[in-house]
Amino acid sequence: MLPVLVAAQGEQIQTPPPAPPPPVGRPSVTLEGREIPVPVTINPSGPMFGLSPLAEALGGKLSSDSSGESVTLRVADTEVVLGPGNAIVTVGDSIVSLSQPPAPGEGGLQVPVDFLRKTFGDLLGYAFDWHPETQRLTIAKRGNRELSVTLDVVHLQGQSTIVLQFTEEPRYRINRDQPGTIVVEMLADRLNPPPPKEVQDPLVQGVAVDPQQVRIQLAQGVQAESYVLTNPFRLVFDVHPTSAVEVPTAPIGPTETAPGIRTIVIDPGHGGGETGAIGPSGVPEKELTLQLARELEAKIESRMGVRVVLTRNEDATLPLDERTAIANQNKADLFLSIHLNSSLGAGAFGTETYFLSPQATDPRAARAAQAENAGTPGTAAPVKPGSEDAAAQQDLDLILWDLAQSHHLAESQRFANMIQGELNQTLQLKDRGVKQAPFRVLMGATMPAVLVELGFLSNPEEEKKLQDPAYRDQLSEALARAIARYKALIENQPEPQAAGAAPAPPPPNGAQRTPPAAPAAPSPGTQPSKPPAAVPKPVGRSA
Amino acid sequence: MSRRAASFILGFALAVLVGAGLWWWLSGRVGGRSGAGAQEESGQGGEAVGFNLYFPAADGGLRAEPRELRVTAAPKDRIRKVVEALLAGPQAPGLLRPMPEGVTLGSVQLGPDGIAYVDLRWPDSPDPPPGGSTEEIQRVYSVVDSIVLNVPQASRVVLLWNGVQRETFSGHLDLSRPLTPDRGPKG
Numbered sequence: 001m002l003p004v005l006v007a008a009q010g011e012q013i014q015t016p017p018p019a020p021p022p023p024v025g026r027p028s029v030t031l032e033g034r035e036i037p038v039p040v041t042i043n044p045s046g047p048m049f050g051l052s053p054l055a056e057a058l059g060g061k062l063s064s065d066s067s068g069e070s071v072t073l074r075v076a077d078t079e080v081v082l083g084p085g086n087a088i089v090t091v092g093d094s095i096v097s098l099s100q101p102p103a104p105g106e107g108g109l110q111v112p113v114d115f116l117r118k119t120f121g122d123l124l125g126y127a128f129d130w131h132p133e134t135q136r137l138t139i140a141k142r143g144n145r146e147l148s149v150t151l152d153v154v155h156l157q158g159q160s161t162i163v164l165q166f167t168e169e170p171r172y173r174i175n176r177d178q179p180g181t182i183v184v185e186m187l188a189d190r191l192n193p194p195p196p197k198e199v200q201d202p203l204v205q206g207v208a209v210d211p212q213q214v215r216i217q218l219a220q221g222v223q224a225e226s227y228v229l230t231n232p233f234r235l236v237f238d239v240h241p242t243s244a245v246e247v248p249t250a251p252i253g254p255t256e257t258a259p260g261i262r263t264i265v266i267d268p269g270h271g272g273g274e275t276g277a278i279g280p281s282g283v284p285e286k287e288l289t290l291q292l293a294r295e296l297e298a299k300i301e302s303r304m305g306v307r308v309v310l311t312r313n314e315d316a317t318l319p320l321d322e323r324t325a326i327a328n329q330n331k332a333d334l335f336l337s338i339h340l341n342s343s344l345g346a347g348a349f350g351t352e353t354y355f356l357s358p359q360a361t362d363p364r365a366a367r368a369a370q371a372e373n374a375g376t377p378g379t380a381a382p383v384k385p386g387s388e389d390a391a392a393q394q395d396l397d398l399i400l401w402d403l404a405q406s407h408h409l410a411e412s413q414r415f416a417n418m419i420q421g422e423l424n425q426t427l428q429l430k431d432r433g434v435k436q437a438p439f440r441v442l443m444g445a446t447m448p449a450v451l452v453e454l455g456f457l458s459n460p461e462e463e464k465k466l467q468d469p470a471y472r473d474q475l476s477e478a479l480a481r482a483i484a485r486y487k488a489l490i491e492n493q494p495e496p497q498a499a500g501a502a503p504a505p506p507p508p509n510g511a512q513r514t515p516p517a518a519p520a521a522p523s524p525g526t527q528p529s530k531p532p533a534a535v536p537k538p539v540g541r542s543a
Numbered sequence: 544m545s546r547r548a549a550s551f552i553l554g555f556a557l558a559v560l561v562g563a564g565l566w567w568w569l570s571g572r573v574g575g576r577s578g579a580g581a582q583e584e585s586g587q588g589g590e591a592v593g594f595n596l597y598f599p600a601a602d603g604g605l606r607a608e609p610r611e612l613r614v615t616a617a618p619k620d621r622i623r624k625v626v627e628a629l630l631a632g633p634q635a636p637g638l639l640r641p642m643p644e645g646v647t648l649g650s651v652q653l654g655p656d657g658i659a660y661v662d663l664r665w666p667d668s669p670d671p672p673p674g675g676s677t678e679e680i681q682r683v684y685s686v687v688d689s690i691v692l693n694v695p696q697a698s699r700v701v702l703l704w705n706g707v708q709r710e711t712f713s714g715h716l717d718l719s720r721p722l723t724p725d726r727g728p729k730g
């Protein structure tokens with residue numbers, strides 16, 4: 001029986017019997033105590049090992065592309081792409097930066113030990129230890145770790161979220177081969193299942209955990225996308241209906257009794273070490289966005305009886321994901337991120353309002369959706385990578401996926417249009433339009449969410465205006481009016497008159513009020529939105 | 544002819560020969576270093592191919608600048624040459640550099656799924672320059688659009704900064720996922 005050591009992190013490592021010491025000066029590689037013929041080159045940056053014999057010994061498959069520029073290594077259904085002289089490799093969807101680039105040598109392409117750890121180590125559970133004093137690389141299969149997992153299922157606003165929290169990051173694979181079922185398979189770890197728990201959720205029929213896997217059974221007519229959160233490691237599945245008609249009736253929670261705007265989260269852009277844009281005179285965006293947010297908060301609370309939460313109320317650094325999380329935790333009905341703009345060159349000016357773009361959807365989830373659409377679970381329709389068809393297919397995937405999960409996008413667009421309307425009609429600002437972009441702060445929001453750019457700090461004239469408290473008061477007034485209009489619309493109340501139709505404060509500098517200008521040409525990476533439209537139809541297919 | 548005169552003529556001829564050789568060598572070296580653009584276009588091997596490079600414009604958008612670059616048929620070489628030309632800056636008036644001076648191109652990788660990984664290196668700062676959303680969009684999509692709209696094998700782009708994939712460059716765009724190009728109209 002092999003001796004078993006317990007590592008510092010509680011990981012069990014089976015140690016092989018010691019191999020006889022090699023002759024001094026001859027580097028060697030041992031697998032489970034037996035020497036295997038692998039060419040080794042000792043570089044000043046560290047040792048390099050022949051990949052081909054290692055792949056053969058450890059169960060990987062190597063292939064080269066036609067141009068010879070890159071090599072693909074397939075390990076446990078994961079593709080690893082590497083190329084000679086290139087320190088960046090891709091492992092599945094992840095990017096890994098190596099200590100030194102792969103290089104041609106004896107035994108084909110040679111790779112550093114960190115490459116071996118990131119591939120065969122993480123994917124197959126091998127431990128690689130380089131001993132410089134003996135010039136030996138030892139490879140041994142790690143014993144299975146036993147990881148604890150906890151399970152939470154939450155249903156909110158028509159969407160369910162399944163959270164699997166692990167004590168450590170597991171080595172796993174998500175299998176969606178069976179329609180309506182998601183299996184999280186452990187590749188080299190064992191799970192310590194939580195006590196059985198009955199799941200009462202309209203979109204999730206059940207979740208079963210055993211030592212080898214977590215099996216999630218979805219209700220009919222729903223689909224799920226997954227993502228990972230860290231510290232601690234969590235695997236999250238967002239489950240939502242593919243068709244509103246097929247959705248089982250959810251237990252009605254307090255937020256679903258009647259549509260309404262009860263809580264608004266206002267996010268003053270940037271803060272702390274992240275200054276945001278800086279104007280020619282040195283004024284930082286983070287200061288002005290906080291002032292604007294506070295002014296807007298006061299207006300909303302005094303007039304609308306709505307709870308307002310600021311994501312930050314001081315000059316502090318706040319990660320983008322936390323801003324959205326604050327909105328979700330407070331069960332906000334509306335999320336508004338306030339920013340001031342800048343461009344390369346001083347010519348740009350005006351306001352624009354963004355909501356999330358289809359590019360922000362998860363490509364992996366989009367691929368799953370593509371496979372489901374094709375009626376071949378788990379496999380994507382074959383398209384030639386890089387071809388026009390592939391690009392068009394990817395665009396189509398993203399659009400379809402966006403339609404399927406756009407619970408809030410249509411509402412976000414409607415709210416964004418109201419904001420632009422108020423800003424343009426009352427303040428005579430250049431209308432740069434309502435646009436879509438993959439903005440991080442809007443991702444993951446479970447409510448209509450927009451980001452408004454209230455002017456360009458890089459433009460000296462706009463910078464000067466934005467420093468004027470009276471001008472900022474007009475900006476926050478326009479935002480408050482847009483919120484009041486949107487609230488009335490959602491709550492089926494008579495809509496307050498738009499600024500253009502009602503008596504409003506005179507425009508600054510005595511300018512005449514004019515209809516809003518035509519939207520500007522789209523900015524790079526953004527898409528001008530369509531006119532207010534009906535809620536996009538979800539895709540009618542089963543998970 | 545005296546022996547002394549013959550030695551003088553021989554020495555003079557040798558000096559002329561050495562001087563001419565030195566001039567030829569130096570002029571070739573200087574010519575090879577006369578600007579990044581010249582260096583790109585006189586790159587070794589390959590053929591001259593026309594590309595549209597998308598540079599930031601003062602109004603907040605991108606404008607195409609047609610450029611001929613000497614490239615091989617390998618898509619990674621084309622990506623590299625396109626990004627290097629972008630970093631070297633525009634030649635047309637009114638267009639702007641997408642990245643600060645000193646930013647260089649590190650590694651380039653192209654996955655089988657059409658995702659191009661492009662590592663931008665800036666020794667001056669661990670972080671990308673701060674700015675507003677339009678500025679960030681101009682910087683990022685100058686690279687993304689120039690790659691994807693010129694190299695058909697690349698359909699999406701992941702940008703790294705000093706070897707690290709970041710959540711965002713300056714607080715707006717999500718860079719943790721591959722970006723598709725903006726297919727909207729450009730000047």
